[in-house]
Amino acid sequence: MFSLRLLLSLLPLVVGRPELLYEPARYPDVPEYGPQPNPPYMVDNQHNYFKTAPDKGEQNGPVWRESGSFDSYMSTIANISAASSSAPTYNHTLIDINGNVTIVNSPTILSNVAETSYWLPKLAPLGKASTCRCGGRLEINYRNLLPVATTSSTVTLLNMVPIIHGKTDATEAINAAVEDGGRCGLECGNTFAQGAIVYFPPGTYKICRPVIQLYYTQFIGDALDPRTIKGCDTFEGIALFDTDPYIPGGNGQNWYINQNQFFRQIRNFIFDLTDMPLATNDNDQPLVPTGIHWQVSQACSLQNLVFNMPEATDSSMVTHVGIFMENGSGGFVSDLVFNEEISAGELVGDPVGKNKFSAIHGDDLKFNGCLTAVQMVWDWGFNWQRIEIEGGAIAFNISGRRGDTDQGIGSVSVIDSKISNCPVAILTNSRKDGVNGPPNIVIGNLEMNNVGITVQDESGDTILEGSDRVDLWAIGRRYNGYEGTYTSGPVDAPAKGSRLLADDGKLFYRPRPQYEDFGIDQFRIATEHNCKNDGTGDNTEGINAFLQQAKDAGQIAYFPAGIYRIQGDGFYFSDAHNPHVVVQVGNKGDVGTVEIVDMIFNVQGATAGAIVLEWNVHESSQGSGKSFGYVGFALRVGGATGTDLDINTCPKFGFDSACICAALLFHVTPQASGYFENVWIWLADHDNDMSVYNSPDKIANQISLYAARGTLIESEGPSWFYGTGSEHTVMYQYQVYGAKDIYLGHIQTETPYYQPVPVAPNPFAGAKEFPGDPSFADCTTIGCQEA
Known part of the structure; x- marks a missing residue:
């Protein structure tokens, strides 16, 4: 293992520059060596051009060092369970394609399950998995007890006292719980049918x-x-929680x-990194x-997380x-606290694909004593809002430019935030090479205390x-019509609508509700009140009656996981045209309060006249109309x-009327208002239940679907849209029409990849028009004829 100083001496110097030395008397908590550079694997792995991707280790997914394999681990658990005559079981129901049913009873081990x-x-555990085809059979998994391992419905981890007290290594137990049930791993690649909640007692x-x-x-604590996730003093690997393992020898x-x-x-975890070694190398991979x-x-999304790390001293x-x-496409983070760490609270790198993030929270997105709070190597856009940074050397380091194209930061917004006792608020670069310019920066309502420089470039200017x-204040290109010039300085802009602001003058926010203060008796269960979650029948009347009952009883309407089908008569x-x-x-x-959290809305088949979701409610008080929360509404x-509407029916570049599936995806009507957070409005551009793992063509699962409009906002306010996305519809992704007092906090869009074949508004030419529809009649260029 490298010594720490030797390891750092091998890294390219990114921010540890002489011109960034700080006055010890003014900033006594900043160590003499200052903020540290990023390891190369966190920076340069676009196309693995510089051969720095973290693929030189041996770990390829879960490591079964003690048991030898997942199967051996599960066999050991089964033997222990068999030795206990009182061991409970959970049910695993298999339904083959012909409808034959097999019920398997699997043992679990429950040892003094902690009360909560x-x-x-x-x-x-009341939920059912969505339909999926796994190994040639149709599989629906469910359980009715707190189990040791996973199903596609819900998971609760084994509550063995040595594990939950942090006395023994819990890695294999957790990985087994995640993997059990034929989940989607390396060779699966992607799925919409094998989801799971892993609950940590x-x-x-x-x-x-x-x-x-x-x-x-x-993963939910x-x-x-x-729950506390405590890294041990012999930890090896890329991170405590890894969402996307690198393939050893896989060229990135x-x-x-x-x-x-x-x-x-x-959500709901404390990550304790204080005992972890200075290097967590995986064999030859630093x-x-x-x-x-x-x-x-x-x-x-990430929510309600604390990261405790050792203090950096001389x-x-x-x-x-x-x-x-390092990359990705969209997302949302809130309620994060970073304590005493050396590198990046949020680190964004590697210009592969798309990176569009929005971060917001009111009083709990905080960085305490972090030498570099936020270190970004590249992005297309990131919205930082209500951030509090106390101490450290650099609050936001956005000076990085890496990868084989030397791409850097597109744009960063820092809004309604506070930075204290930090020498540099934002470190940027001023390089203008004609291809990759310097970052565009917007600063709005930033409070500072004992900050030496608000914006500094990497040369020290x-x-x-x-x-x-x-x-x-802003720096970047500003436009008057079609003409843009690069400039910096204060921005003369219209004042924000007063209805959008909280009492402190900042944009209003509210955290995603978790309903943690509500007891079981305050929930009304849909499946116990004439609603079916198995994807059969018509639930329209049942759901409407259930919602009215919940409202009348003052209860939360709870829909256990599953598929709730609703349908109209005939071709409704x-x-x-109608x-x-x-x-x-x-x-x-x-007027009133409606909240919708953790739900997905979809259609089936040719539904060309569907307005998938219409929002009509106006809030009764500020923020009470927060509707679609945090991952919840997709x-x-x-x-x-x-x-x-899949690869078999709607292959790419084909056109079939059976693939015309919506007139409008999401509509906020004129008299309505709402607080919309991490909402994803997605007309599918690929079949996510088709694996492309063994295909050299990674877009072989693309499909061609046709929906006329994405998100139509006519709200007369106030309405907030934090970290939302709307994609792939024919005429537009967002249309804000006749609206006022609207805040859009970093929206994300993508146009249909198949345009201009056909050009817009086809195949909806002659169909019913909606307010604000664009006209394509006078278009003389291909670009004008696209969304």
Whole structure:
């Protein structure tokens, strides 16, 4: 193992520059060596051009050092269970393609399961998995007890006292719980059908090798008593939690395609990195101690996490990193606290694919004593909001430019934030090479205390002096019509609508609700009140009655995991000339409170006249109309088994009327308002239940679906859209029409890849028009004829 100083001496110097030495008297907590550079594997792995990708180790997913293999581990568990006559079981139901049913009873080990009043471990097991084809059979997994291992419905980890007290290595137990049930690993590549919640009972979990979060998995600790994930002093690997393992000798390839990492979350944990070694090398691969390797895309989130790391002093040059995310596409983080660490609270690198993130929270996205709080190597856009940084050397280091194209930061916004006792608020670069210019920066309502320089470039030149406050300032290209010029300085912009602001003058926010203070008796269960979650029948009347009952009883309407089918008579949703709403939230003119969390809305087959979701409710008080929370609301049309909008029906570059599937995906009507967070509106551009693992063509699962419009916002406010995305529809992705008092905090869009064949508005020419529809009649260029 390298000594720390030798390891750092081999790294290219990124930020440890003489011109960035600080006044010891003014900043006594900054060690003499200053902020440290990133390890090469966190910087230069685009196309693995510089051969620095972390693929030189031996770990390829879970490490079974003690048991030898997953099968051996599960066999040992089964033998222990068989020795206990009182061992409970959970049911595993297999349904083959012909409808034949086999029920398997598998043992579990439950040892003094810790009591908690948190509702999730009691209600989540009521769910059913979505339909999937696994090994030639149709598989629906469910359990009715707290199990040792996973199903596609929900998971609760084994609660053995030595494991939860952090006395023994829990890595294999957790990885077994995640993997059991034929989950989506290396050769699967992607899925919308094999999801799981992994719930961690109360305790401390000692981790000595990475825990692998398989595709479509959520790790959830107790919201009332977050779990401690404690890295051991012999830890080896890339991170405590790894969402996308690198393949040894794979020339930089991962298990999963980074832009295709959907529906993940990690929430309610404390990561303790204080005992981890200074280097966590995997054989020949140098690595530094890291909390989470977070390489994900849309509908993913981190929430309510604390990262505790050792303090950097003159005599202790530590290397710890809270979160390492080198690429991906979209995402959202909130409620994060980073304490006493040396490198990056958030680290974004490697210009592969797309990186579009939005980060917000009110009083708990904090960096305390981090030498570099946020270190970004590249991005396309990142929105930092309500961030608090105390101490350290650099708050935001966005000076990096790496990869074979030397791409750097596209844009960064720092809004409604506070930085204290830090020499440099933002370190940028001023390189202009005609291809990759310097970062575009927007600073809005930034409060500072004892900050030497607000914006500095990597050569040491001051761009914006330190001050107590920056109201609104920007550097980058500004446009007046089609003409843009590169400039810096204060921005003269219209004032934000007062209805968008909280009492402190900042943009209003509220955290994603977890309902941790509600008891089981305050939930009304849909499947116990005439609603079926097995994908059969028509639940329209049942769901409407259930929601009314829950409202009248003052209860939370809880839908256990599954598929709730609703349908109209005949071709009710199929006529593009006469569209109908599928899910209507409230009636026009309604005032009140509605929250929708952790739900997915979809359609099946040719539904050309579907308005998939219409929002009509206006808040009764500020923020009470927060609706679709944190991963919870995804509007996902097609691209999955059972939708009839897949690779078999709608292959790419083909056109079939059976693939025309919506008139409008999401509509916020004029009289409505709402607080929308981490909402993903996705018309599928590929079949996510088709694996491309063995295919040299990684876009072989692309499909051609047709929906006319993405997100139509007519709200007269106030409405907040934090970290939302809308993709692949024919006419537009977002249309803000006749609206006011709207805040869009970093929106993400993609146009249909198949355009201009056909050009817009086809295949919806002549169909019913909606307010704000663009006209393509006068287009004279191909670009004008596209969304």
